[in-house]
Amino acid sequence: xxxKVCGKENEAGATVCADCGSPLEEALYxxxxxxxxxxxxxxxxxxxxxxxxxxxxxxGFLAGNVIDRSTYVWKNGMPDWKHLEDTELAVYLQRQSAxxxxxxxxxxxxxxxNTYNTYNSYSSTLVPRSVKERGLLTCVxxxxxxxxxxxxxxxxxxxxxxxxxxxAQDKPRGCDPMVALLMSIISCGLYTIYFFWREGRVLAxxxxxxxKPSNDTTVLTIxxxxxxxxxxxxxxxxxxxxxxxxx
Numbered sequence: 001x002x003x004k005v006c007g008k009e010n011e012a013g014a015t016v017c018a019d020c021g022s023p024l025e026e027a028l029y030x031x032x033x034x035x036x037x038x039x040x041x042x043x044x045x046x047x048x049x050x051x052x053x054x055x056x057x058x059x060g061f062l063a064g065n066v067i068d069r070s071t072y073v074w075k076n077g078m079p080d081w082k083h084l085e086d087t088e089l090a091v092y093l094q095r096q097s098a099x100x101x102x103x104x105x106x107x108x109x110x111x112x113x114n115t116y117n118t119y120n121s122y123s124s125t126l127v128p129r130s131v132k133e134r135g136l137l138t139c140v141x142x143x144x145x146x147x148x149x150x151x152x153x154x155x156x157x158x159x160x161x162x163x164x165x166x167x168a169q170d171k172p173r174g175c176d177p178m179v180a181l182l183m184s185i186i187s188c189g190l191y192t193i194y195f196f197w198r199e200g201r202v203l204a205x206x207x208x209x210x211x212k213p214s215n216d217t218t219v220l221t222i223x224x225x226x227x228x229x230x231x232x233x234x235x236x237x238x239x240x241x242x243x244x245x246x247x
Contacts, residue, residue, distance in 0.1 A: 041089075044072040044081070059092050069093055126208055127246040128164045134240065136233050143229060154232055155195065156181040161239055162199050165206060174202040189228060196220040196231045203238050211245035213238055 002009050003017035010018055040052030043061070052075075053061070061067045062084075069085035078087075085093060134157075142150040159177040166173045175195055183191035200217030216234055224231045 041073055041075045043067055043074075043084075049074075055089070058089055062089075062092050126168065127243055128168050130164050131161045131239065131243055133243050134236055136236060136240075139236060140229065140233065143232075151229060151232060152181055152184060154236070155184055155192065158232070158235055158239065159195070159199065162202050165239075165242060166202050169206055171205050172202065174199045192228045192231070193221060193224045196224040196228070196235060199235060203235075203242075206242070208242070208246040210247075211242070213242060 003019065008017055008019045041055065041058050042049050042051030042053070043058070044050070045067075058067070058073070067073075067084060069083065069090070071084045072081045073084045073087055073089065074081045084090065139150070139154055143154065156177045159175050159180040163173045163177070175198055180191070180195050184195065197217060197220065200215070200220040203213045204215035204217060206213050216238060220231045220234055223234070
């Protein structure tokens with residue numbers, strides 16, 4: 001019985017490859033019959049294929065952490081075993097992630113936890129109510145009209161929003177808003193290079209059930225060397241996207 005992954009010839013009756021541990025498709029076919037419904041699923045645990053199970057069973061296994069996104073699964077009609085995250089069952093990963101996050105945030109609200117000082121007002125929402133979209137054109141125009149004075153406030157506001165977003169997921173915070181404002185002024189803008197680098201990393205670490213923020217850290221840092229205003233536009237655009245799609 002030949003393994004499709006590494007090509008090793010295995011003994012008859014083997015269910016997994018002796019070399020790489022991949023499940024052997026032929027073994028599963030021998031275990032099933034023509035009457036097995038297409039909706040019956042199998043998964044690999046400790047080198048053995050288990051099943052058949054219904055889709056509802058698999059959903060329950062996910063909820064109970066019996067299986068996860070990297071578990072090998074198979075059902076009739078599939079050409080080979082695949083990781084669960086690469087099959088139609090992946091839709092339950094997103095739902096489970098949302099349930100887990102809401103349960104986590106709800107528990108932190110009740111216990112008080114080691115959360116950010118404004119977290120108790122967030123309820124179970126994934127995006128704090130304090131974080132709002134800002135019009136990019138309006139912010140750019142105000143920065144020009146006020147001779148960059150508004151841009152200093154803009155940096156303060158973005159730092160606060162990003163800290164609130166990070167606190168909602170109990171992730172490491174970025175720069176302190178007041179420190180970011182004062183250091184940007186005192187350093188004549190040099191501090192903003194560090195500011196955009198750090199805030200880009202914080203945003204990239206966030207995760208939502210239906211949206212993953214892009215990692216713009218390198219672009220933000222390089223542009224901050226020459227045109228911090230463009231870095232502000234990109235960072236604010238990322239925040240706006242989280243407000244739109246983070247829920």
